[in-house]
Amino acid sequence: MPLENEKIEVEEEKETEMPNVEELLKILLDVNLEQNRQTVHLLMNYMNDIEENFFSVLEELDTVKAQLAQVQQTAQTKEVRHTLADLMQNLQGQANHLQEQIHSVKTRLNEKAAQLVRNFKNQGVTALNHVCEFLGVKENLTEIRESLLQSAKEMQSSMDKIDQVAGELRAAKTHAKNVGRAMVGKEAQEVAQPKEKGFFYQMKRPYQAMQDFCLKNAGKIEKDIHKIENLEQRVGKIADGKKTAGVEKLSDKQEKPSIMEKLQSMKEKQTGQQKTAPMAEMAKKQEAAL
Numbered sequence: 001m002p003l004e005n006e007k008i009e010v011e012e013e014k015e016t017e018m019p020n021v022e023e024l025l026k027i028l029l030d031v032n033l034e035q036n037r038q039t040v041h042l043l044m045n046y047m048n049d050i051e052e053n054f055f056s057v058l059e060e061l062d063t064v065k066a067q068l069a070q071v072q073q074t075a076q077t078k079e080v081r082h083t084l085a086d087l088m089q090n091l092q093g094q095a096n097h098l099q100e101q102i103h104s105v106k107t108r109l110n111e112k113a114a115q116l117v118r119n120f121k122n123q124g125v126t127a128l129n130h131v132c133e134f135l136g137v138k139e140n141l142t143e144i145r146e147s148l149l150q151s152a153k154e155m156q157s158s159m160d161k162i163d164q165v166a167g168e169l170r171a172a173k174t175h176a177k178n179v180g181r182a183m184v185g186k187e188a189q190e191v192a193q194p195k196e197k198g199f200f201y202q203m204k205r206p207y208q209a210m211q212d213f214c215l216k217n218a219g220k221i222e223k224d225i226h227k228i229e230n231l232e233q234r235v236g237k238i239a240d241g242k243k244t245a246g247v248e249k250l251s252d253k254q255e256k257p258s259i260m261e262k263l264q265s266m267k268e269k270q271t272g273q274q275k276t277a278p279m280a281e282m283a284k285k286q287e288a289a290l
Contacts, residue, residue: 020113036131043137047102053213060206087158094151145221148214155211166200
């Protein structure tokens with residue numbers, strides 16, 4: 001049953017922390033259920049990528065925390081420091097939430113894989129007819145995608161707040177300068193534009209990196225979900241076609257008389273003809289006599 005047009009390409013990784021999944025993948029390879037094996041790998045690879053991204057984002061977050069700690073404590077910067085610290089805590093919380101979700105999905109997946117392996121050993125290859133449905137691959141991918149989109153939304157909100165704080169701080173500084181300029185008769189200056197590589201730009205980097213990662217992977221997951229759905233539809237149509245063909249064959253068998261039935265019918269016709277022949281002969285003799 002080739003379905004090459006919908007083949008999902010994935011890079012394979014060892015699932016050493018999930019021995020049941022690893023054993024299931026080996027079984028799928030042995031029984032030549034390649035498409036199912038690749039689909040399970042797809043989910044695992046997304047989860048591994050998200051976990052790896054946590055480390056890089058959190059490392060960058062530590063860097064900006066150190067930069068924030070170096071900001072001079074003044075009445076003007078106190079509120080700014082407090083706001084940025086809250087936003088960093090929010091980023092940490094989003095990363096922790098995704099990490100907990102991934103851990104939960106992996107735990108459930110490993111437990112279900114163990115059940116499939118047991119079923120396969122007891123029932124044979126028929127126990128693997130609906131591997132991806134049983135593991136909930138599409139549902140888990142959808143759940144992860146929704147979480148990524150929500151995290152991207154949170155990151156945008158945080159960056160908007162950073163821009164707002166930066167704008168207010170620039171406006172306050174410009175106002176203070178303009179007060180002095182007004183006292184000496186100089187024209188007021190306009191609020192300066194944000195520096196591309198300035199302090200607040202650096203503060204936004206981990207949020208931007210997290211948002212880029214979430215949106216990129218959410219888009220990839222959506223495409224792969226569509227591929228999985230297309231595969232399911234095509235497999236369903238093939239299964240329906242086989243069922244319909246089976247019903248038609250059964251109907252044909254029921255409609256066509258058996259050999260015994262044909263023989264019985266022929267005997268009945270012959271008997272009827274034998275009974276009818278003498279009667280016809282007698283009728284002819286009576287007509288001749290008249």
